[in-house]
Amino acid sequence: MVNQSKKVLNKDITKLVNQTYQYGFSTNIEKDIIEKGLNEKTIQLISRKKKETSFLLQFRLKAYKKWKQMSEPKWAHLKFPEINYQEIIYYSAPKLKKKLKDLSEVDPELLKTFEKLGISLSEQKRLANVAIDAVFDSVSIATTFQDELSKSGVIFASISEAINEYPDLIEKYLGSVVPIGDNYFSALNSAVFTDGSFCYIPQDTICPLDLSTYFRINDQKSGQFERTLIIAEKNSQVNYLEGCTAPQYDTNQLHAAVVELVALENASIKYSTVQNWYSGNKWGKGGVYNFVTKRGLCAGSNSKISWTQVETGSSITWKYPSCLLVGDNSQGEFYSVALTNNYQQADTGTKMIHMGKNTRSRIISKGISAGNSKNSYRGLVNITNKALSARNYSQCDSLLIGNLSNANTFPFISVQNSTSKIEHEASTSKIGEEQIFYFLQRGIELEKAIELMISGFCKEIFTELPLEFAAEADKLLTLKLEGSVG
Amino acid sequence: MISKYSLLEIKDLQVSINDNEILKKLNLTIEKGEIHAIMGPNGSGKSTFSKVIAGHPSYSVLNGEILFKGSSILNLEPEERSHLGIFLAFQYPIEIPGVSNEDFLRLAYNSKQRFYNKPEVDPIEFLGIINEKLKLVNMSPRFLSRNVNEGFSGGEKKRNEILQMLLLNPDLSILDETDSGLDIDALKIISKGINNFMDSNKAILLITHYQRLLDYINPTYVHVMQDGQIIKTGSAKLAKELEEKGYEWLQI
Numbered sequence: 137m138v139n140q141s142k143k144v145l146n147k148d149i150t151k152l153v154n155q156t157y158q159y160g161f162s163t164n165i166e167k168d169i170i171e172k173g174l175n176e177k178t179i180q181l182i183s184r185k186k187k188e189t190s191f192l193l194q195f196r197l198k199a200y201k202k203w204k205q206m207s208e209p210k211w212a213h214l215k216f217p218e219i220n221y222q223e224i225i226y227y228s229a230p231k232l233k234k235k236l237k238d239l240s241e242v243d244p245e246l247l248k249t250f251e252k253l254g255i256s257l258s259e260q261k262r263l264a265n266v267a268i269d270a271v272f273d274s275v276s277i278a279t280t281f282q283d284e285l286s287k288s289g290v291i292f293a294s295i296s297e298a299i300n301e302y303p304d305l306i307e308k309y310l311g312s313v314v315p316i317g318d319n320y321f322s323a324l325n326s327a328v329f330t331d332g333s334f335c336y337i338p339q340d341t342i343c344p345l346d347l348s349t350y351f352r353i354n355d356q357k358s359g360q361f362e363r364t365l366i367i368a369e370k371n372s373q374v375n376y377l378e379g380c381t382a383p384q385y386d387t388n389q390l391h392a393a394v395v396e397l398v399a400l401e402n403a404s405i406k407y408s409t410v411q412n413w414y415s416g417n418k419w420g421k422g423g424v425y426n427f428v429t430k431r432g433l434c435a436g437s438n439s440k441i442s443w444t445q446v447e448t449g450s451s452i453t454w455k456y457p458s459c460l461l462v463g464d465n466s467q468g469e470f471y472s473v474a475l476t477n478n479y480q481q482a483d484t485g486t487k488m489i490h491m492g493k494n495t496r497s498r499i500i501s502k503g504i505s506a507g508n509s510k511n512s513y514r515g516l517v518n519i520t521n522k523a524l525s526a527r528n529y530s531q532c533d534s535l536l537i538g539n540l541s542n543a544n545t546f547p548f549i550s551v552q553n554s555t556s557k558i559e560h561e562a563s564t565s566k567i568g569e570e571q572i573f574y575f576l577q578r579g580i581e582l583e584k585a586i587e588l589m590i591s592g593f594c595k596e597i598f599t600e601l602p603l604e605f606a607a608e609a610d611k612l613l614t615l616k617l618e619g620s621v622g
Numbered sequence: 623m624i625s626k627y628s629l630l631e632i633k634d635l636q637v638s639i640n641d642n643e644i645l646k647k648l649n650l651t652i653e654k655g656e657i658h659a660i661m662g663p664n665g666s667g668k669s670t671f672s673k674v675i676a677g678h679p680s681y682s683v684l685n686g687e688i689l690f691k692g693s694s695i696l697n698l699e700p701e702e703r704s705h706l707g708i709f710l711a712f713q714y715p716i717e718i719p720g721v722s723n724e725d726f727l728r729l730a731y732n733s734k735q736r737f738y739n740k741p742e743v744d745p746i747e748f749l750g751i752i753n754e755k756l757k758l759v760n761m762s763p764r765f766l767s768r769n770v771n772e773g774f775s776g777g778e779k780k781r782n783e784i785l786q787m788l789l790l791n792p793d794l795s796i797l798d799e800t801d802s803g804l805d806i807d808a809l810k811i812i813s814k815g816i817n818n819f820m821d822s823n824k825a826i827l828l829i830t831h832y833q834r835l836l837d838y839i840n841p842t843y844v845h846v847m848q849d850g851q852i853i854k855t856g857s858a859k860l861a862k863e864l865e866e867k868g869y870e871w872l873q874i
Contacts, residue, residue, distance in 0.1 A: 565719065569679065574716045576700035577676050577709075578730035578786060579737070588729065592720020592769075 170227035176200065179327055182227050186296050186330070191307055199316040199326030206320045209454075212483040213512040213544055216388075216425065216452055224359045224390055226328045290343050290374075291336040295363050298334035305336060309367055313396040313433045313460070321392040321427040321454075325361045329394065332362035337372040337403070346602060348377040359390040366396070368403035370436065377602060378409040388416075388451060392427045401436030401463065406444070408601055412612060413449035418507070420479025423451025430457035434466035434492075442469035443486065444600045448612050451480055456514065458487035461495035461523070468497040471600045475613055476509030476541070485515040485546075490523035490556070499530040502594050504613070505541035512544040521552040529559045535593050536566040587614045627692030629654050629825050630675075630794055635686035637674050637850075644670045646850040647686070652794070655822040659836060660829050661861060662847035663869045668829045669713055671847070672798045676710040677703050690794070705737040707793035711783035711800050713829075718770035723782070726770045727752060731789055755788045759815045776803035784815050795819075796827045801835035813838030833865035846872055 170181050179200055183193040208219070285292050291302065299306050316326040333349045349364065368374055391413065397405050407430075416423025426449075432441035443457040453476075459468025470486035488497035497517065505511035511534070519526045534543035545562055567589055575585035590613050591598065598606045630652040637645040644667045652658055662668055674681050675688060677700035688695050695703050718726065724745075731751070732742040743751065749766075756763055759781045771779050780800050787795050797816070801809055816839055820826060828835065836844070836858060844860040845852045846869070854860065854872055864871070 570716050571718055573676075573678055573700060574712070574718070575726075577704055577712075578726075578790070579701050579704035579733040580726075580729050581701050581733070584729060584733075588721050588725065589718065592718075592722075595720060 168227075168229045169225055172225045173222045174200075174224070174226060174328065178226055182328060182330060185227065185229075186299070188299055189303055191303065192299055195311065195316065196327050199323050200328075202317040203320065203323035203327055206317070206323055208320050212454055212514070213510060213546075214452055214454065214481045214483050216481075219388075219390060219425065221324075226359060226361070227330055229330075285343075285345065288341055288344050289338040290341065291334065292347050293334050295329075295332040295334045295365065298365075302334070302336070305367065306334075306365075309365055309396070309398055310363075311396075313398060313431050314394050314429050319429060322394050322429040325363060325392050325394045325429070328359075329361045329363040332364045332393070333366075334364070335366045335374060335376065337366075337368045337374045339369040340371045341369070342372065343374040346375040346377055348379070350379045359392065361391075362393045364393070364395040365398075366405055366407070367398045368400060368405050368439075370400050371402045372400075373404045374406070375602065376405065376407045378407070379412070388422060389414075389424050390427070391424050391450075393429070395428070395430040395457075397430075397432035397441055399432065399434050399436065399439035399441050399466075402438045403436060404440040404442075405432065406442045407432070407457070408444040410446045410601075410612065411449055411453075414451075415449045415480050416451040416478065418478045420451065420508075423480070424449065425452045426450035426455065427452075428455040430455065431460065431487075432458070432468070433460045434463050434468060434495075436466070437463040437492070438465045439463050440467040440469075442467075442471070442600070444471040444597065445473070445484075446597070446601070446612070447472070447474040447482060447484060450482075453480075453482040453484050455484045456486055458489070459497060460489045460491065461497065461526075462491045463495075464492040465494045465496075466492055467495070470497075470499045470501070471597045472501045473504070473594045473597045473613070474502070474511055474513075475504040476506070476511045478507040478509060480507075480509045482510070483512045483514055485513045487516040488518070488528060489516075490519040490526040490528070493522070493524045493526075495523055495526045497526075497528045499528070499532075500596050501530075501532045502597055503532070503534045503543055504537065504590065504593070505534070505543050506537035508540045510542045510544070512546060514546040514548075516548045517550070517558060518548075519551045519553065519556045519558070524553055524555045526553075526556040527558070528556075530561070532560075532562045533593070534562075534564045535590075536564065583614070590614060628652065628689070629691060630827075631687075631689040631692075632675075633687045633689075635674070635688065636684040637670060637681050638684055639670070639681050643684070644681075644850055645674065648851055650845070650852060652825045652827065654793075654825055656842040657820065657826045657828065657839060659841040659844045659861065660827065660847050660852075661831065661833075661844060661864060664831075666847045667850040668847055669798055672710055672796045672827070672829055675703075675796060676700055676708060701733070704790075704792075705734055709787050709790055709792035709795045711780075711787060711795065711797045713798040713800075713802070715771050715774075715779040715783055717772045717774075719772055721770050722766070723768055723770050724748075724752070724766035727766070727786065727789060730786065734790060752789065755785055758788055758818065759785050760811050761785060777805065777808040780804060781808065781812060784812050788815065788819055793823065794825050794827065796829070798829045799831065800828075801830055801832065809835065810838065833861045836861045848872070 170178060176197065179196045183196060282292060311326065314322050317323055335347055337343050366376060397407060399405050413424035413426055434441055441459050445457060447453055457470060461468050468488050474482045474484050476482050485501060486499055499515060501513045503511040503513055513532045515530065517528045517530065530547065532545045536543055543564060547560060549558060551558060572582065572585055591610050598610060628651050632648060632650045635645050635648040660668055670681065677698065683696055690706060690708065728745060728748045731748065735742050753763060761781055771782060774782060783800060800812065828841065841858050844856050844858060846854040
């Protein structure tokens with residue numbers, strides 16, 4: 137007896153078993169660690185280690201006080217065991233003998249790690265026209281092209297460096313978009329953040345290179361709390377890319393980042409992320425808890441902030457890149473692909489808060505759920521009474537693969553004036569056996585069929601990504617879905 | 623040279639889905655150059671039969687054998703059967719959102735090229751190939767940029783199936799109710815396409831409810847299927863008789 141159905145399925149299951157997370161290795165390196173656990177002393181120690189100003193220490197302590205009074209948000213469509221915040225290491229840095237002047241002084245083990253990840257810190261990247269800041273556990277390792285950028289007045293540095301060298305900018309903008317008490321995780325981040333990136337684009341400047349940060353959690357028990365602050369002055373423009381990976385561990389690692397963007401008059405910031413933290417094994421063990429607050433402030437008129445994200449990793453994703461559209465005629469955009477497989481859970485979306493006149497926002501969200509995963513879109517479009525003639529267009533599409541995955545959409549809309557216009561479209565579809573069979577019957581193999589359907593589904597998002605990111609994202613999605621269709 | 627093997631030979635085929643036996647000891651042999659028509663009432667197993675030959679994963683072959691060009695294909699994947707020259711024009715061609723017809727057709731064409739170690743064609747070369755075929759089924763090139771079957775009318779979907787058949791040039795084409803839902807003009811176009819395509823090295827298996835299609839395509843044999851078996855085989859005349867007397871006429 138030949139059971140054709142079993143045959144196809146078996147082939148896929150075998151592939152599923154063999155599927156690997158290619159960034160799952162860890163690096164053995166001497167580290168400078170602050171004992172696990174969180175209290176005022178930990179924070180003082182972090183601040184001292186980083187030789188920070190008293191402004192920053194006060195900022196941290198205030199955040200810590202707020203955090204202690206808050207509790208973890210429970211409204212998201214996510215289930216996970218309680219996080220023990222005292223079991224986390226809040227500071228873990230590769231031991232550096234002295235301040236580095238040159239890439240050749242970086243520990244070769246570290247360079248090898250980034251090399252393995254496909255992140256070349258050496259000047260080869262010149263060809264790709266991307267300047268990189270690489271963050272390893274808690275500390276920024278190297279920022280490339282600083283000299284080149286400074287010629288045009290662009291500051292691209294690790295946030296630690298910026299805290300010491302540009303205290304005025306830091307004091308003015310840090311916490312101005314995401315206040316320290318904004319939410320539980322942003323408060324935690326504000327108290328303990330260790331590094332991240334800082335960019336400042338001066339007036340009338342188009343940043344000559346794409347800026348990029350690469351985040352890597354290496355330590356098993358350390359959390360990563362990075363902080364990114366980007367300021368685009370009047371008539372300036374910048375493209376920013378962010379990539380993330382982590383080793384494969386059985387335990388969960390916490391990642392709670394805060395990203396703040398400020399766009400002044402006529403300025404434009406485009407922020408793209410390809411998130412590929414380790415997502416746990418196929419039974420849901422291990423993986424990164426990703427609780428991120430990303431928010432952009434369109435402060436000036438005609439300013440524009442655009443978020444593009446491809447979320448493929450993490451065991452839990454809690455993330456709502458948002459735009460505060462304060463300036464008249466300002467624009468916010470959110471383009472997202474969120475893919476979940478196995479036991480991954482994602483609750484992600486955006487908030488578009490319209491305050492200025494003629495403000496416009498556009499939301500295109502594509503959720504793909506496979507395996508036993510849960511994938512939710514959660515969005516808020518809030519048009520205040522002063523935001524006359526504001527417009528929003530939202531489109532939320534879900535794609536289900538298999539019979540055990542779950543897709544949800546929670547759109548909240550609030551309109552407080554009668555001159556605004558809102559459109560919301562949503563669809564749910566499924567890659568079914570019959571579609572696959574159609575491809576196969578025409579001689580097109582399974583992998584190719586899935587790839588074609590997924591990239592067709594995500595087309596609108598991928599066109600928003602910088603070219604090399606788009607190709608990577610396409611590959612990543614196909615890889616992640618390998619074997620999930622039977 | 624005359625091959626000693628039949629193109630398709632089906633012996634005592636027993637097939638089930640979800641423990642329901644659909645095909646019961648079905649036998650059929652098709653030689654090159656022949657057109658076979660299978661007729662029969664709803665639920666007699668005609669569509670199941672076509673999908674089983676193409677290797678649909680939902681069906682279990684309990685017993686029997688399917689030989690294509692002399693070798694068993696029961697252990698072959700659907701895509702391998704396709705490469706060997708088996709084509710199924712679906713009764714309900716499925717819509718594939720986000721995938722353009724052009725990409726889909728080129729990928730199918732190149733998959734076959736690759737299988738036979740022939741060079742793959744680039745998009746521009748492909749356009750030349752597909753444009754020739756489009757003319758044969760009276761389709762406008764604008765179909766290429768539309769998503770596969772998405773928003774196509776019933777007739778357009780069926781024409782798209784025939785277009786794919788012409789492109790992939792299979793040895794055995796199984797046309798599952800390709801005539802249903804077509805108006806008379808479309809039926810004429812499709813029939814003409816099929817007749818021009820047919821030659822002495824190929825075979826066609828038509829699955830149909832109605833005799834109408836057989837006014838345009840002349841079958842070598844007509845089979846009547848009922849309850850998972852072929853209960854009568856005859857010439858084209860049999861179809862005419864069925865049309866007049868209904869399937870009841872054959873009930874014993």
